[in-house]
Amino acid sequence: MIRDAVQRSRVQLRETFLQTTDETVDSLQREGALIMATAAVSPAVPPSAKNSLREDLTCAICCDLFRDPVMLDCMHHFCRPCISRYWRGTQGPVTCPQCRKVFTCRQFQTNYLVTAMVEKVRATTSQTYIQNLEKQLKETLESHRLRREDYINSLHREKDKMETIKRSGADLQVRVKAEFRALHQILDDEESCMLEQLRREQEDELEKVQRHLEAVKLAVRELEENMKVLQQASASTDHIILTELPQLRPYTQVDAAPEFDINTFSNKYMAPLQYITWRKMFKSLKPGPSPLTFDLDTAHPSVRVSRDKTLAVECDGMTWHSENNKRFLQCVNILAAQGFHTGRHYWEVEVGSKPKWDLGVASEAVDRHSRIKLGPESGYWTLRLRNRNQYSAGTQPWTRLQLGSSPQRLGIFLDCEERRVSFYNADDMSLLYSFANGPRGKVFPFFSPCISGSSQEPQPIKLLHYPPVWLSG
Numbered sequence: 001m002i003r004d005a006v007q008r009s010r011v012q013l014r015e016t017f018l019q020t021t022d023e024t025v026d027s028l029q030r031e032g033a034l035i036m037a038t039a040a041v042s043p044a045v046p047p048s049a050k051n052s053l054r055e056d057l058t059c060a061i062c063c064d065l066f067r068d069p070v071m072l073d074c075m076h077h078f079c080r081p082c083i084s085r086y087w088r089g090t091q092g093p094v095t096c097p098q099c100r101k102v103f104t105c106r107q108f109q110t111n112y113l114v115t116a117m118v119e120k121v122r123a124t125t126s127q128t129y130i131q132n133l134e135k136q137l138k139e140t141l142e143s144h145r146l147r148r149e150d151y152i153n154s155l156h157r158e159k160d161k162m163e164t165i166k167r168s169g170a171d172l173q174v175r176v177k178a179e180f181r182a183l184h185q186i187l188d189d190e191e192s193c194m195l196e197q198l199r200r201e202q203e204d205e206l207e208k209v210q211r212h213l214e215a216v217k218l219a220v221r222e223l224e225e226n227m228k229v230l231q232q233a234s235a236s237t238d239h240i241i242l243t244e245l246p247q248l249r250p251y252t253q254v255d256a257a258p259e260f261d262i263n264t265f266s267n268k269y270m271a272p273l274q275y276i277t278w279r280k281m282f283k284s285l286k287p288g289p290s291p292l293t294f295d296l297d298t299a300h301p302s303v304r305v306s307r308d309k310t311l312a313v314e315c316d317g318m319t320w321h322s323e324n325n326k327r328f329l330q331c332v333n334i335l336a337a338q339g340f341h342t343g344r345h346y347w348e349v350e351v352g353s354k355p356k357w358d359l360g361v362a363s364e365a366v367d368r369h370s371r372i373k374l375g376p377e378s379g380y381w382t383l384r385l386r387n388r389n390q391y392s393a394g395t396q397p398w399t400r401l402q403l404g405s406s407p408q409r410l411g412i413f414l415d416c417e418e419r420r421v422s423f424y425n426a427d428d429m430s431l432l433y434s435f436a437n438g439p440r441g442k443v444f445p446f447f448s449p450c451i452s453g454s455s456q457e458p459q460p461i462k463l464l465h466y467p468p469v470w471l472s473g
Contacts, residue, residue, distance in 0.1 A: 057118050060098050061086055066118045070108040074101045077114055186284045190277050198269060208258045215254045222251035282466055289466045290347040292445055295337040300328040303449060313460035314449045330371040336445035345414045347445060348426045350462040352408055355388040357461060358448035359410055361421055363439055381421040381435045393433040401433060
């Protein structure tokens with residue numbers, strides 16, 4: 001009866017424990033992905049293994065986890081208080097409650113290993129432990145959910161980025177093809193023009209030779225007719241005494257053959273046609289290099305400008321200028337005389353080995369009487385050099401640029417419609433920096449030769465002008 005009661009108690013306890021475990025599992029499943037969260041926390045022990053371990057560590061008398069477990073000689077374990085109560089009142093030999101083995105003396109051994117295992121199982125099945133585990137599961141699940149959302153958002157962003165790249169690439173392909181079609185058209189037109197000119201000159205020379213050829217042929221025919229008359233007259237002298245020459249037809253006097261100098265004819269077309277055509281292309285380039293000049297009315301008193309207004313250099317003294325609102329008074333700056341508010345424009349500036357300078361564009365309405373920081377917020381889009389090798393883009397704060405070489409000539413490209421200001425190394429046309437959010441309204445090319453402060457003679461900033469556009473061939 002006791003054994004049956006013990007067995008029923010153990011079964012009831014097992015069912016209660018399993019029911020509690022199932023309820024916990026169901027609760028966690030309603031919260032989210034139990035398996036994923038559990039795996040993220042720690043390698044979990046399968047529920048069946050937990051149940052089996054708890055059953056092995058359950059006292060057959062009290063049907064609860066061992067309390068101070070002891071082992072009998074038959075290797076069965078019981079709680080020390082339980083086995084003591086079980087044997088209480090028994091006279092003589094005692095028996096094992098499970099296997100009924102008889103023991104003549106009441107001896108048992110404390111099993112410290114089982115004690116440690118029981119404490120571990122009790123700790124891992126406590127309400128606090130389960131609550132902490134559930135909390136960890138929820139937190140880990142939430143962490144995975146948030147990370148998953150971040151990854152999904154990142155996927156969407158990357159897909160949008162890919163679409164943007166594709167659209168931008170397609171638009172740029174159209175633009176590049178249009179630019180090169182324009183160049184091809186210029187070259188095709190120039191080729192057609194030159195071939196037509198060659199054809200006309202060839203026809204003119206051939207026509208001259210043809211006219212002379214026809215004249216010579218006519219003269220030959222006339223001479224042959226006269227020769228025929230003379231031959232007939234000569235043959236008749238055997239029978240008739242010739243008293244006068246026969247009547248001859250006047251023949252055409254032929255001018256000397258026109259001179260044809262093959263060198264003169266071919267030199268024009270044996271010339272460096274590519275270079276000549278390259279020079280001619282400047283009048284058709286859009287944008288072509290703008291022939292800028294400095295505006296003396298904007299020059300700071302410490303800036304000296306050449307007579308042709310293409311060189312600007314700093315000087316120690318102050319140059320007298322008439323007073324006007326356009327002049328820079330605090331900073332060593334100067335503007336170009338040409339301003340732009342529509343279209344695309346490009347110009348080049350030679351800086352040589354100057355140790356410092358500022359170049360770019362400035363809005364028409366910039367403050368010219370105060371000392372301000374150069375930046376888009378102040379109406380300036382610039383590139384600067386300091387200490388001979390420290391290049392920076394004119395943002396606030398400054399954006400340091402790492403250049404492979406020091407450019408001697410700078411190219412500045414202004415696209416008013418796209419609001420873009422770009423800087424190039426004019427020697428190889430490598431892009432140095434580009435402002436994507438450029439100016440609105442009218443702007444002027446901006447220059448600052450700066451005060452170098454060195455003992456060497458200051459070097460000028462030079463506006464570069466390209467081959468004259470009036471070459472037409």
